Amino acid sequence: MRFTIKDGILFSSNTIEDSLPISQIPAIQPPPLNPDYQYNRKLQLLLTGKQLLLDDIPFPLNEIQSHYENGYVTYRQGIVYKGKQPACARCGNKDPQWFASYPCARCGETCRYCRQCIMMGRISACTPLVGWNGPVPDTILPANNSQWQGTLSQGQLEASNRVVEAIHQNQDHLVWAVCGAGKTEVLFAGIETALAAKKRICIATPRTDVVLELTPRLKAAFPEITVASLYGGSEDRHLFAPLTIATTHQLLRFYQAFDALILDEVDAFPYTVEESLQHAAIQARKQVSAIIYLTATPNEKWQRECRSGKRAFTTIPARFHRHPLPVPEFVWCGNWQKRLHKDMLPANVLSWINERLQANKQALVFFPHIRLMEKALPILRQFEPTIEAVHAEDPDRKEKVQKMRAKEIPLLLTTTILERGVTFPNIDVAVIGAEDSIFTESALVQIAGRAGRSKEHPNGMVTFFHYGKTEEMIKARRQIIEMNREGVKRGLLDR
Ligand SMILES: [Zn+2]
Ligand SMILES: [Zn+2]
Numbered sequence: 217m218r219f220t221i222k223d224g225i226l227f228s229s230n231t232i233e234d235s236l237p238i239s240q241i242p243a244i245q246p247p248p249l250n251p252d253y254q255y256n257r258k259l260q261l262l263l264t265g266k267q268l269l270l271d272d273i274p275f276p277l278n279e280i281q282s283h284y285e286n287g288y289v290t291y292r293q294g295i296v297y298k299g300k301q302p303a304c305a306r307c308g309n310k311d312p313q314w315f316a317s318y319p320c321a322r323c324g325e326t327c328r329y330c331r332q333c334i335m336m337g338r339i340s341a342c343t344p345l346v347g348w349n350g351p352v353p354d355t356i357l358p359a360n361n362s363q364w365q366g367t368l369s370q371g372q373l374e375a376s377n378r379v380v381e382a383i384h385q386n387q388d389h390l391v392w393a394v395c396g397a398g399k400t401e402v403l404f405a406g407i408e409t410a411l412a413a414k415k416r417i418c419i420a421t422p423r424t425d426v427v428l429e430l431t432p433r434l435k436a437a438f439p440e441i442t443v444a445s446l447y448g449g450s451e452d453r454h455l456f457a458p459l460t461i462a463t464t465h466q467l468l469r470f471y472q473a474f475d476a477l478i479l480d481e482v483d484a485f486p487y488t489v490e491e492s493l494q495h496a497a498i499q500a501r502k503q504v505s506a507i508i509y510l511t512a513t514p515n516e517k518w519q520r521e522c523r524s525g526k527r528a529f530t531t532i533p534a535r536f537h538r539h540p541l542p543v544p545e546f547v548w549c550g551n552w553q554k555r556l557h558k559d560m561l562p563a564n565v566l567s568w569i570n571e572r573l574q575a576n577k578q579a580l581v582f583f584p585h586i587r588l589m590e591k592a593l594p595i596l597r598q599f600e601p602t603i604e605a606v607h608a609e610d611p612d613r614k615e616k617v618q619k620m621r622a623k624e625i626p627l628l629l630t631t632t633i634l635e636r637g638v639t640f641p642n643i644d645v646a647v648i649g650a651e652d653s654i655f656t657e658s659a660l661v662q663i664a665g666r667a668g669r670s671k672e673h674p675n676g677m678v679t680f681f682h683y684g685k686t687e688e689m690i691k692a693r694r695q696i697i698e699m700n701r702e703g704v705k706r707g708l709l710d711r
Contacts, residue, residue: 217270217322217342225285228277237323237342239295239302246349249287255350259283261456263348265416265473267292267306267499269337272469273346274454280346288350294343295328305345306468307333308495332492335448336468347471355414355458357441362408364401364437371532371708372402378530379406383415383476383506390509390518393532394541394699395636395665399510400430402532403478404437406508411441411458415475418460418500420467422481422493424448425637430461464493470500477501478508481636483515483658512636512665513658513695534703538710539674541696542645542667544660546689549681552649556591565648565681572644573600573626579644581629582663584652589629592648596627605629635662642673650680650689660692 218235219226225247229235238244259275262268273280283289296303303310309332320327323342330339339345368376375391382389383406393399403419410417419434421427424447431445444457446466464479479497501507514522521527535541549562572579583589586607593605604625606616613633620628620640628634632654645667647655655663660680667676680689703709 217344218324219344226291228281232324237325237327238291238344239293239297239328239341241293244291244293246290247285247287249350253283253286253288255283255286255288257353259289260348260350261353262454263289263346264353264456265348265470265500267345267347267471268469269294269339269343270346271337283350288348290347290349291344292347294339294345295330295341302328302330302341304330304333304339306330306336306339306499307492308499309333309492333468336465345471353456355416357411357414357458361411361438361441362404363439364404366401366404368401369398369532369534369536369538369708371534371703371706372398372536375402375530375532376405379403379508380409382406382508382528383410383417384413386475386504386506388507388509388528390511390514390522390527390529391532392514392522392529393510393512394535395512395662396535396537396541396639396669397512397532398536399480399512399532400433402510403508406476406478407434407438407459410476411438413475414458416458416460416473417476417478418462418467418470418474419478419480420462420464420497420500421479422464423637424463426480427461427463434459434461464496467493467496467500470496472499472502474501474505476506476508478510480510482509483511483513513661515658531699531702532708533699533706534708535669535674537671537674538708539668540700540703540709542664542676542678543696543700544664544678544680544689544693546650546685546693547679547681549648549683551683552681553588553683556588556595559591559595561592561595561648562681565646568646568679568681569596569627570599576626577644578620578623578625578640578642579627579646580634580640580666581627582635582645582647582655583629583631584649584654586631588649589631593629596629600626603627603629606633607631608633632659632663634666635659636665638666639669640666641670642676643667644677644679646679646681648681650682651684651686655686655688657688657691657695660689661695664692664696 218229220229220235314332317326327340427447442457444452444455444460446462522529596603619625664678668674
């Protein structure tokens with residue numbers, strides 16, 4: 217799209233001679249707000265706190281333009297140039313390798329675009345990001361908005377109080393809760409506080425599965441509140457709501473929208489993606505706002521910041537059922553890869569597995585790579601033909617997890633895809649090749665966190681079979697032991 221400027225106002229133009237793509241137009245001051253203008257309330261609901269492409273807005277361009285001319289709609293550059301270096305205003309990408317050019321029909325030029333956020337619609341040098349600058353929609357709230365009846369453990373309650381306080385005071389706060397502590401319940405009081413203060417609140421999480429699982433729980437807890445549930449292809453895309461649950465990708469469509477942003481499982485991404493996630497989070501929250509981070513496994517930098525007092529945080533060191541976390545045991549298993557290439561597994565691994573099969577105890581067995589796991593599968597099926605294996609690209613992934621839950625599979629081999637998010641009530645856990653670099657401290661803590669989840673079966677064995685102990689293994693075990701120690705000290709564990 218091309219614009220001309222007349223009296224400091226942008227007008228779309230089709231003639232190349234007197235117009236420019238938006239990225240080449242220096243500092244655009246939005247026109248002043250005309251208080252007498254009759255704005256469209258549907259457009260207001262759609263655009264408040266957003267940054268959308270024109271393609272995402274089901275209103276005619278002349279109506280959008282008229283709102284802009286009267287100060288209600290803003291146009292920002294989608295791609296911002298610092299000298300010759302492009303930066304994507306939506307996802308924060310600055311890496312030249314993640315930009316490409318194409319002959320663009322909209323501006324008639326060779327147009328630079330961002331490849332990093334293209335799944336949310338293409339942002340190119342001639343793309344305006346459209347936002348709202350008018351009054352904020354009124355939200356009418358019921359007097360008593362929470363229906364949540366559950367009780368909190370002592371550890372959850374302490375964290376819940378800190379979350380409430382952080383939301384009140386617009387602070388940053390990290391909740392470091394062990395796997396199985398019940399971190400969702402810790403949010404309810406904070407959400408209620410935010411809603412009561414007419415604050416707009418969002419829970420963002422990297423995984424669609426989590427959005428789908430959380431949506432009904434939050435709708436049940438806040439039955440009279442509009443809840444928008446956002447993920448790729450969701451129906452609520454244009455719904456204005458005081459409470460939003462979204463994948464972190466969907467945050468890219470928001471701009472200075474939320475008074476409180478809750479980021480779940482911040483560690484679940486590799487560093488590069490985390491950077492664009494951080495950018496999305498910073499853009500989606502208001503300048504004065506609270507941000508709550510939830511994780512079981514903060515990265516090393518964050519752990520350091522917690523220890524040195526630079527980061528405000530609360531730990532929940534104990535699970536809801538008040539039993540300690542299973543501590544991983546380290547077992548040397550020699551050069552297991554070499555054995556695997558001869559279609560064998562180390563004797564101690566085999567006997568670990570056979571013991572479980574004989575005792576009818578379900579188990580998850582983690583492998584560092586699909587190839588190695590698929591080599592192990594036929595070997596193990598000689599003992600028990602119903603053993604299954606699962607990995608990220610497996611089309612039957614969901615079915616296999618279901619069958620495991622229904623106890624139709626005695627033993628499930630897996631890659632790190634099942635390191636988080638899945639709960640089986642009564643399992644033992646083994647890692648084969650725990651020395652592999654894919655098994656970071658946080659991955660190993662998450663994996664160990666699969667065992668002993670239910671109140672009925674709070675114990676489970678966690679065994680790391682290795683061909684040489686790594687620093688990551690040691691740090692993971694230390695983290696688990698320290699959490700158990702803190703749980704004892706704070707009286708959160710029954711002994
Ligand atoms: Zn273009
Ligand atoms: Zn981008």
